[in-house]
Amino acid sequence: MSDLTKLTLKAALAGLKARDFSSVDITKAHIEAIEQARGLNAYVLETPDRALAMAAASDERLARGEGGALEGAPLGIKDLFCTEGVRSTAASKILGNFVPAYESTVTTQLWRDGAVMLGKLNLDEFAMGSSNETSAFGPVINPWRRSGSDAALTPGGSSGGSAAATAADLCLAATATDTGGSIRQPASFTGTVGIKPTYGRCSRWGIVAFASSLDQAGPIAKTVEDAAIMLRSMSGHDVKDSTSLPVEVPDFASYVGKSVKGLRIGVPKEYRIPGMPAEIEKLWADGIAWLKDAGCEIVEVSLPHTKYALPAYYIVAPAEASSNLARYDGMRYGLRAGGPSLTDVYEESRAQGFGEEVKRRILIGTYVLSAGYYDAYYLKAQKVRRRIADDFDQAWQSCDALLTPTTPSAAFALGEQSDDPIAMYLNDIFTVTTNLAGLPGLSLPAGRDAQGLPLGLQLIGRALDEGTLFSLAGALEKAAGFTAKADRWW
């Protein structure tokens, strides 16, 4: 029974359905694994009692031959998703002991399909960060280490807890969110699969808002097919989110294993940035060769505005964040500090409640939106954003999907980049373009660097064409044969 945590989601669902083991068995195995892995700091809240109650209910349904698409499967939930009656913090002191009186739409759908909640997963504060170091609970530690070193590495961010927990078998799969790369970069750093779907696929209702025009939920999972199974349950139209798309949810898993013969794969020349490590160049070349072997046609494409994506993002995202985070005023929930005047309470609650990176972004956002600067910054960024989206539209004339590296480096050590905000922001250089354009992007592990750390490849697709990404990712996964796991040291 001890190996139940090592199963893929797909294998676990099959075993549960066949009654080879019960949901209580596999849930207990995960609860034990979580208790032994507290050094990773992946969970900010463990909910074993709730998990066992949900598992027992699943077992009853399975015994009756009933059950949903995720029946009995224990999952981890990023602590940006509000969960009814269970503390939800966004890893910020300002939310304190906030206990939502409602459940996010995405998690509602997971429970509808029979999933079991193991607990809430660590993240960068309000999902603002690329290393998990901005969390009020302290950073998550990557289960992966450089060979011959015990230096603590970042699992990436902001969904660092989701990625580390999935990589270390502390859940079968996890929910995550991605505003500039927060699903794909941590997936790449931990040897897991992550997909940010098309903007509007997953409802944002009940997810703590960071930058509303960029935020999108998605899964982090152990395999491409597991990610497809998760995404199907997480997706779907929701009247509570006016940007949620009223479209059918395909059976994403049915695309995994489909032939990719004849698909045209674009390789954007602007992603070949100066100073890119040779190992990442090689990984990219490997990916191109694998897809060629699978019958794809490779075409070079140009996305000329790529270099402007990050600067545009660092106007749009802080501007929307400064507006969204105005709600944390110490009046209705969360931390209240200072006094006696109303303004004192606002200013002191926010000074004490927000961490440094969040404050920095609120200040930037407030500045770029302040009187006299709106046109020069926000409006300009929204126009550049249109240019970036137009670049992709142009590329789709000659290709069906794009292949790029996910990140410009492997996982780095904690503290290594935290003094230089711009160096940290550059982590998202390959991922942020799809958030600006609203397109789906998937990262899968495809190789390891000289120090043994996982490296990811990214596939970018047309809007609502996640199916093609799953087919291509399936082909790459098979060719890459990435089966390595982090050696257990925790």
Added chain:
Amino acid sequence: MAIDAATVRKVARLARIREPEERLEPLAQELNTIISWIEQLEEVDTDGVEPMTSVVAVALPLRDDVVTEGGDTRRILSNAPKSADGFFIVPKVVE
């Protein structure tokens, strides 16, 4: 346009975040570094480009203006730092 300590004081005030006086100068430097990096956007020709306000080309849906949820004061107040008699208690606003 360089950001100085006075600008940071003003922006922090607008954002309702108390920043101690000794933090204003270091913050001005940090923000300047980020803003000058952002200003490379000036190189992009955006004449005649429509600003992108939505990534999804759909009209915002409308619904009937009816109450769908509500009448649950207890749940709404359940996280209040201070409440009494079904109200949020806040600092005095008017003199």
